[in-house]
Amino acid sequence: MSLQLQQTMQRRRGLFTTDHRTIGIRYLLLSLLAVAIGTVLSLFMRIHIVSPDLKLPLFGQIPPEGYLALVTMHGTLMVFFVLTTAPVNGFASLILPAQIGAQRMAFPLLNAIAFWLTTLSLAVLLGAFFVPGGAPISGWTNYPPLSAIAAAGPGQATGMDLWLVSIGIFCFASILSAINMLTTIVSKRCQGMTLLRMPLTVWSWLVTAVLILFAFSILFAAVVLLLSDRHLATGFFVPTGEVINGLLLDNANPHANGSPMLWLHLFWFFGHPEVYIAVLPAMGLTSSLLANFTRRPVFGYRFMVTTTLLIGVFGLLVWGHHMFVSGMNPYAGTAFALMTMAIAIPSSGKVLGWLAMLLRGRDSRVHPLPTPMLFTLGFLSFFIAGGLTGPILAQPILDAYLHNTYFVVAHFHLIMAMAGAFSLFAAVYYWFPLMTGRLMNETLGKWHFWLSLIGAYGTFFPMHFAGLAGQPRHYAQLAGSTSTLSSLIPLQTGITHSALFLAGAQLLFLINLAWSARRGQPAGENPWQATTLEWASDLAECKVVRGPYEYGFHTNTQDFVMQYAVEPEEE
Amino acid sequence: MPATFTRTPTDIERKDPGIGGKPPVDRRPTGGGGGDDNWDNHPQGRRGPRELLTRYRLGLFFALAGDLMFFIALVGAFFVRQNAGHFDPRDNYVSDWHPLAVPPILWINTAVLLLSSGTIEIARRHLFHEVDVMEEWLGLGRPAVRRASPWLIATALLGALFIDGQWIAWQQLESQGLFFASNQNSHFFYLITATHGIHLVLGIIALAVALCALFLLRRVEMRQVVVDCTAWYWHTMGIFWVFLFFLLTCFQ
Numbered sequence: 001m002s003l004q005l006q007q008t009m010q011r012r013r014g015l016f017t018t019d020h021r022t023i024g025i026r027y028l029l030l031s032l033l034a035v036a037i038g039t040v041l042s043l044f045m046r047i048h049i050v051s052p053d054l055k056l057p058l059f060g061q062i063p064p065e066g067y068l069a070l071v072t073m074h075g076t077l078m079v080f081f082v083l084t085t086a087p088v089n090g091f092a093s094l095i096l097p098a099q100i101g102a103q104r105m106a107f108p109l110l111n112a113i114a115f116w117l118t119t120l121s122l123a124v125l126l127g128a129f130f131v132p133g134g135a136p137i138s139g140w141t142n143y144p145p146l147s148a149i150a151a152a153g154p155g156q157a158t159g160m161d162l163w164l165v166s167i168g169i170f171c172f173a174s175i176l177s178a179i180n181m182l183t184t185i186v187s188k189r190c191q192g193m194t195l196l197r198m199p200l201t202v203w204s205w206l207v208t209a210v211l212i213l214f215a216f217s218i219l220f221a222a223v224v225l226l227l228s229d230r231h232l233a234t235g236f237f238v239p240t241g242e243v244i245n246g247l248l249l250d251n252a253n254p255h256a257n258g259s260p261m262l263w264l265h266l267f268w269f270f271g272h273p274e275v276y277i278a279v280l281p282a283m284g285l286t287s288s289l290l291a292n293f294t295r296r297p298v299f300g301y302r303f304m305v306t307t308t309l310l311i312g313v314f315g316l317l318v319w320g321h322h323m324f325v326s327g328m329n330p331y332a333g334t335a336f337a338l339m340t341m342a343i344a345i346p347s348s349g350k351v352l353g354w355l356a357m358l359l360r361g362r363d364s365r366v367h368p369l370p371t372p373m374l375f376t377l378g379f380l381s382f383f384i385a386g387g388l389t390g391p392i393l394a395q396p397i398l399d400a401y402l403h404n405t406y407f408v409v410a411h412f413h414l415i416m417a418m419a420g421a422f423s424l425f426a427a428v429y430y431w432f433p434l435m436t437g438r439l440m441n442e443t444l445g446k447w448h449f450w451l452s453l454i455g456a457y458g459t460f461f462p463m464h465f466a467g468l469a470g471q472p473r474h475y476a477q478l479a480g481s482t483s484t485l486s487s488l489i490p491l492q493t494g495i496t497h498s499a500l501f502l503a504g505a506q507l508l509f510l511i512n513l514a515w516s517a518r519r520g521q522p523a524g525e526n527p528w529q530a531t532t533l534e535w536a537s538d539l540a541e542c543k544v545v546r547g548p549y550e551y552g553f554h555t556n557t558q559d560f561v562m563q564y565a566v567e568p569e570e571e
Numbered sequence: 572m573p574a575t576f577t578r579t580p581t582d583i584e585r586k587d588p589g590i591g592g593k594p595p596v597d598r599r600p601t602g603g604g605g606g607d608d609n610w611d612n613h614p615q616g617r618r619g620p621r622e623l624l625t626r627y628r629l630g631l632f633f634a635l636a637g638d639l640m641f642f643i644a645l646v647g648a649f650f651v652r653q654n655a656g657h658f659d660p661r662d663n664y665v666s667d668w669h670p671l672a673v674p675p676i677l678w679i680n681t682a683v684l685l686l687s688s689g690t691i692e693i694a695r696r697h698l699f700h701e702v703d704v705m706e707e708w709l710g711l712g713r714p715a716v717r718r719a720s721p722w723l724i725a726t727a728l729l730g731a732l733f734i735d736g737q738w739i740a741w742q743q744l745e746s747q748g749l750f751f752a753s754n755q756n757s758h759f760f761y762l763i764t765a766t767h768g769i770h771l772v773l774g775i776i777a778l779a780v781a782l783c784a785l786f787l788l789r790r791v792e793m794r795q796v797v798v799d800c801t802a803w804y805w806h807t808m809g810i811f812w813v814f815l816f817f818l819l820t821c822f823q
Contacts, residue, residue, distance in 0.1 A: 178637070183629045213633060217637040259651070
């Protein structure tokens, strides 16, 4: 561990520290807790689908509404607390200042406040399990009127309120974090670090922070309006004359005439940029790691920057593709379909660029491929597999059949959950030396990768077939009063076994983390021989003189040049 | 020549009232861009008062951008609701929107708010007069603070007057029988004015904090930052109000 890191960590171990590295690691631990809980919830879901009558040890039999509560909390935990917190807040706090040559972030106190607010948000969300009625059942998307009426279902009273408060706090924390990241990137770059010399990870955090600023503000407004509907007798989202469980609603006045469509528009205006928030840092990391491990520069650095910006901008314009069958004007559907197909262009551009890097680097790549590179290739694989079904779902006529089936579940789990998770794994394996000064164990890492890859494809790929066969989402059981879906039970059983296998493989990761933190091989200053500034030693006054990916230009001494090195022969 | 890492004295944090180091004067370096990679023309020291101010202004800008998106969400919902009627049993489209007459006191409130923008701008500029700032930095009294404080107090009073006027407007509406939950667009009237009002109350609190900071903070750069950011926040809330007021008067 470098002297600077040691001194920093000794100085700032306090509970309310403003040291960005410590806060970054704490964010990652928060995400680890959230992903563990979310995974356990998903395993309960999977087991329930194939054996609905099974009595779980502490809970007993899960009723159908309990299944919906599992679905809701699984989605909320994973999307917010794992896929938004870890790649954006966690790794940006940890790595961003170092990569631009800054000693600290622009507003360290804001960083600390955002972290503690996120922790509070998680605590409030988990509290929803323990209140009377239990957790909310309206899905992570919480469409009204189910989410607007406390009497509409179990868990929709206090549980739903806790969900809304939790997500409101999370929105606020994310916005603070985004302000911090944006100001850091704009104003704290060291001398010589022009915008076009920033690593692609920093570019992706820049675009992601702008998306967070736009999207989470809208979600905050939507949450405020929904809370107003629930408690202040307004009718933004509840139609007039709504009858629920045989009771005519009278909390909203007769002229309320609200519309669930308003919620859908507001929520998905947030919801679509949210998935790009989850995946853009992963894309930036993929470019960086492919350059590092193929020992070649990024293919078209400015091209990658442009595609990142385009994905960010277009991502704000495609939200209606979640709403094709909602009763929206069909011409709006056409517009959204065209925009969604347009966003496939920069995304494919990125994928082709990565493939070009792999092709170009085939003679010079590091051999054998280290674990971070394996997980990056895994990201690529899942991104392509999940991404190819995106344009299918972007056609309104196809989506009319496939909406809310398992086809959609397969699509977003492959591209967001598995690709996102694999890039998080790659990031952890790659930056572990910066966190602990040690390398993670390669053998365990390789086993973790291969078992996870097989498990993930085994779990999520067959869901395409279930969806094409018409199996809807959120169904708690497949047999019962009718036998329409019983033919899918063997498929779902296979998926459940694969999911258990996948979850089991993650134990290898946890063991590796715990063991390597104490007993891993010491890493040295720059174990991956990378060029970017986070691997520089003791950078008190940094002066950047070259671009971020100068690999492979010299064959005599070493094949890479760090960003701040003055002469190629010296570091 | 080997790359060396020298620890320059610019990283040393200063706690005293600013003797030593760079005086907080607004002079951009004119040269220094040639021969090295200093493309963004950052001054060599990099931790001067200009950078501090820029950093806080940037942070405030991004925060206000997010806030603008929040207001845009409310305004968007406003327009959606305005055009969302229903079909009666005879299949006629019936609009449910009952435009409400804006209480005339809102015009006075708008004028008061614009006036308060003027007073806080005067206060802000007093904090940046070079002669006064140099005197403070040298420790020769606090002329900038003395000149700016009455204007900050005036702004706070005008802001409180605005909030009071909004409250009176609410009471006028309630006396006519239009409450928050009465009908659709009364929801929006109260929601929009209440949201803006909450932001303005936060602004008044920020003014109070700025006033205290003027007397308690020891570095003159930080005093500049606090008043400057409060002033920009106040101006932005004023501009937001002009748009919201325009919305409520002309677009109902």
